Amino acid sequence: MVQSTCVKCGNTRFEVRENLLARQGIKVQFVQCIRCGTPVSVLDHYVPSAALKANAELLEEMDDYFRQDDQFVTSITSMLAR
Missing domain, CATH: 1.20.5 (Single alpha-helices involved in coiled-coils or other helix-helix interfaces)
Structure with missing residues (x-):
């Protein structure tokens, strides 16, 4: 199975972090690189x-x-x- 890698630093470990979109006030969850924080996907918080x-x-x-x-x-x- 192919392993996902961060496009910025090449790391292969990711985490989900909750965040708030500034102008909309909508909660979302970013799937991001655990090393450099580059987002790779966005999930609906709800x-x-x-x-x-x-x-x-x-x-x-x-x-x-x-x-x-x-x-x-x-x-x-x-x-x-x-």
């Missing part, structure tokens, strides 16, 4: 997969919070039962 990932992370945080809360309630209940 893609469903990004929203799903953010929601999944939020649900994990909420689950952790409620699990801790449940442990707290269980501890208090057992202390009161003594």
Whole structure:
């Protein structure tokens, strides 16, 4: 399989960075070279997969919070039962 390379520096590693288009105020994601920052592609910020990932992370945080809360309630209940 052919590996993608940066047209400016020849690097083969890339990253996705969120940015705001100046005059339009639209969020976009740039696929850019990790070494020199040259953009190679632009993605719509509001893609469903990004929203799903953010929601999944939020649900994990909420689950952790409620699990801790449940442990707290269980501890208090057992202390009161003594």
